[in-house]
Amino acid sequence: MEKVLNFKQGRVPLLISMPHAGLRLTPTVQAGLIPAAQSLPDTDWHIPRLYAFAAELGASTLAAEYSRFVVDLNRPADDTPMYVGATTGLYPSILFDGVPLFREGLEPSAEERATYLQQIWMPYHQTLEQELARLKAEFGYALLFDAHSIRSLIPHLFDGKLPDFNLGTFNGASCDPTLAQQLEAICARHGEFSHVLNGRFKGGHITRHYGHPAEDIHAVQLELCQSTYMEEFEPFNYRADLATPTQVVLRELLEGLLAWGRQTYGK
């Protein structure tokens, strides 16, 4: 297995996780994918680039190197479904459009998938857990921002066009309600973008598993429409002209998280 994650430690109590940013495939997955999947259409494209400014804010960042087509880091290890209705699992078998991901008989074996869990999924989650524990030990609390993006129109997964900014707090369970209110207020100030809190995307496994407001760990997921910063179809080009105004809002959201933490915890 090549390098499985990219972690950079920061200096403020905020960790940004990017579990679907990876582009790397194992040889077995590469050989088995249907032609339409070879371009990795369901990737959270360019997320590390979009959030590159977060280093200036002092945030820690953790990004996946392997594609979700190998193993989905935002699903629980026991593969309990995240959403009622159409969804994809720990080892996706379909594209977001609903078509099979692998050519018949060319899915990785159960044994291979067990190594993906051990060698890719586990290190990501161990790093997440250790970094949140470090932040909590140092600051008395930790903030987790799980950064995602998705094509704005996917009829198999949801009706119509998705709002631009989809904040998820697992229906209020993953962070303090005043934090969610402040983040919503920031989105609301930017009327050029639409937003929703706990709409179609309420937060996946990472948000649900690590967000424990009673233990001073507050997690928020952002599912961002890819139409706000890139070409949504192949070759999935980054569009700096679109991304620049979007990054203004992203920066305010991350600064808003940190400001809320300082107000609430006094450091």
Ligand SMILES: [Zn+2]
């Ligand atoms: Zn994602």
